[in-house]
Amino acid sequence: MNDHGQFIGKAKEILGAKGMINGPEALDFLTDITGRGLQCLFVARPANTEEVSRIVTLCHSEGVAIVPQGGNSNVCHMAVPTQDRPTILMSLSRMNRILEINPERGTVTVEAGCIMQTLQEAMAEHKLVFAPDWGARGTATVGGAVATNGGGLNVLRYGTTRDQVLGVEVVLADGRIWDGLRALIKDNSGYDLKHLFIGSEGTLGIITKLTFRLHTAQAHSRSIFASLAEPSRLMEFLAAARAIGGERLTAFELLPDLGVEMVLKRYPDLKRPCETRSDWYVLVRMSDNLDVEEKLTALYEAGFESGIIDDAVMASSEAQEKNLWEIREQMIPHQYFGAYKMLKWDVSVPVDQIMPFLAAAETAIADIDARAFSYAVGHVGDGNIHLSAYVEKTEAAEPIANRIYARIDALVWDYGGSIVAEHGVGSLYLDRVREQKGPLEYELLQRLKTCFDPNGLLNPGKLVKN
Ligand SMILES: Cc1cc2nc3c(=O)[nH]c(=O)nc-3n(C[C@H](O)[C@H](O)[C@H](O)COP(=O)(O)OP(=O)(O)OC[C@H]3O[C@@H](n4cnc5c(N)ncnc54)[C@H](O)[C@@H]3O)c2cc1C
Numbered sequence: 134m135n136d137h138g139q140f141i142g143k144a145k146e147i148l149g150a151k152g153m154i155n156g157p158e159a160l161d162f163l164t165d166i167t168g169r170g171l172q173c174l175f176v177a178r179p180a181n182t183e184e185v186s187r188i189v190t191l192c193h194s195e196g197v198a199i200v201p202q203g204g205n206s207n208v209c210h211m212a213v214p215t216q217d218r219p220t221i222l223m224s225l226s227r228m229n230r231i232l233e234i235n236p237e238r239g240t241v242t243v244e245a246g247c248i249m250q251t252l253q254e255a256m257a258e259h260k261l262v263f264a265p266d267w268g269a270r271g272t273a274t275v276g277g278a279v280a281t282n283g284g285g286l287n288v289l290r291y292g293t294t295r296d297q298v299l300g301v302e303v304v305l306a307d308g309r310i311w312d313g314l315r316a317l318i319k320d321n322s323g324y325d326l327k328h329l330f331i332g333s334e335g336t337l338g339i340i341t342k343l344t345f346r347l348h349t350a351q352a353h354s355r356s357i358f359a360s361l362a363e364p365s366r367l368m369e370f371l372a373a374a375r376a377i378g379g380e381r382l383t384a385f386e387l388l389p390d391l392g393v394e395m396v397l398k399r400y401p402d403l404k405r406p407c408e409t410r411s412d413w414y415v416l417v418r419m420s421d422n423l424d425v426e427e428k429l430t431a432l433y434e435a436g437f438e439s440g441i442i443d444d445a446v447m448a449s450s451e452a453q454e455k456n457l458w459e460i461r462e463q464m465i466p467h468q469y470f471g472a473y474k475m476l477k478w479d480v481s482v483p484v485d486q487i488m489p490f491l492a493a494a495e496t497a498i499a500d501i502d503a504r505a506f507s508y509a510v511g512h513v514g515d516g517n518i519h520l521s522a523y524v525e526k527t528e529a530a531e532p533i534a535n536r537i538y539a540r541i542d543a544l545v546w547d548y549g550g551s552i553v554a555e556h557g558v559g560s561l562y563l564d565r566v567r568e569q570k571g572p573l574e575y576e577l578l579q580r581l582k583t584c585f586d587p588n589g590l591l592n593p594g595k596l597v598k599n
Pocket residue numbers: 166200201202203204205206207208211212225245246266267268269272273274275276277278279280281282283284285286333334335336338339340341465555556592595
């Protein structure tokens with residue numbers, strides 16, 4: 134038996150037959166939305182923190198790398214092996230229990246492999262809200278949400294996933310367990326270590342349990358879909374929504390006409406919300422314990438009177454509300470433009486720069502290749518635009534793509550932005566992020582990585598280059 138055979142044998146003793154997957158079944162774990170990762174020795178599916186700790190200790194002593202995985206719903210090739218070295222993939226999917234709901238504190242403690250939607254639904258039964266929410270809610274785990282500091286649809290009202298985390302339990306790179314599972318709002322007793330693990334993409338430790346802050350559920354939630362007559366005045370409409378809605382404003386999304394068209398073509402059961410066509414639409418949601426119709430009507434009237442919008446519809450039933458949000462959630466470009474080479478950015482710019490940035494990006498792309506086109510969907514309130522560009526798949530596609538990437542990355546930087554807003558770095562953005570950060574900032578990131586994972590065994594080749 135070679136070294137790996139012995140290693141696998143020891144791991145099997147810890148995990149048992151149920152906790153280890155080999156062979157063709159392991160392939161399912163190695164593929165994500167961006168393609169196939171490299172091989173792993175096996176997929177570990179530990180049942181509890183103790184097993185995670187024992188496996189990590191074993192990997193630490195044998196020099197085997199570990200790629201943690203939740204729901205594998207990330208879009209940056211970050212939960213599969215990408216380096217050619219002995220590696221195991223550790224799926225947290227069996228660690229999915231809700232451990233303690235505490236309504237007085239407004240907290241829940243949960244294992245990291247719990248699916249987001251499962252937690253959302255369980256909390257709804259207690260009239261409480263687990264705030265992180267996005268299209269992959271039925272696949273993504275809470276551990277993955279925290280490890281990527283996911284954003285999504287509720288950031289405007291509740292903040293990012295980071296803002297929901299009160300405590301973490303983490304297995305460190307040498308297998309020791311750090312119990313930071315506190316439920317404190319205030320704790321200035323030193324560096325706030327939990328924040329280092331939030332958004333660390335499995336490169337600093339393996340998150341095994343979490344304590345989250347919850348919010349009171351709102352009885353009413355409604356949305357309007359409006360066509361923008363003057364997209365350059367988007368900020369005025371956001372300001373009006375904030376002024377009228379206050380903290381009732383829970384989402385403010387920017388949708389392109391091309392996206393609406395593609396979604397309706399692919400999903401004929403969905404209905405076009407309003408007849409007036411314009412380049413851009415906004416989808417605005419307000420939530421409260423009292424009906425929000427009056428507030429939404431006021432916004433709608435303000436939009437018409439000022440000439441910013443020229444058509445709008447307010448959802449008047451649950452089915453209409455669902456229709457509007459289904460259109461938003463199906464605006465996934467991967468579904469529609471497969472015939473082209475896709476280039477993508479998860480851009481963050483100061484909110485008032487969204488429309489100027491989009492106009493500049495469109496011009497820059499057309500200057501490089503007149504046949505290329507761009508597509509953008511945005512969480513406007515957060516300054517976050519999911520931008521992609523499409524280039525014809527000809528022999529020249531690669532050099533054209535490289536020029537567009539370089540130009541748009543530079544443009545994002547010129548606008549005071551980031552090329553990674555909420556999806557994370559993974560292996561996909563590794564080189565480009567290094568280009569954007571100054572040497573001092575990058576050195577600090579590398580030193581943090583080395584401090585927590587001196588042997589570089591945790592999710593190597595992701596987030597930061599060593
Ligand atoms: C349709 C769709 C819509 C999406 N919309 C959004 C959106 O609006 N906003 C947004 O932010 N994201 C969005 N995403 C991306 C994705 O859902 C998030 O990144 C999510 O947080 C990933 O969770 P996961 O459990 O699938 O993690 P995975 O994809 O399995 O892993 C993500 C990263 O976290 C690490 N990781 C996972 N679990 C742990 C753990 N327990 N301990 C340590 N590290 C861990 C992995 O190693 C990897 O680096 C979307 C994805 C899809 C497919």
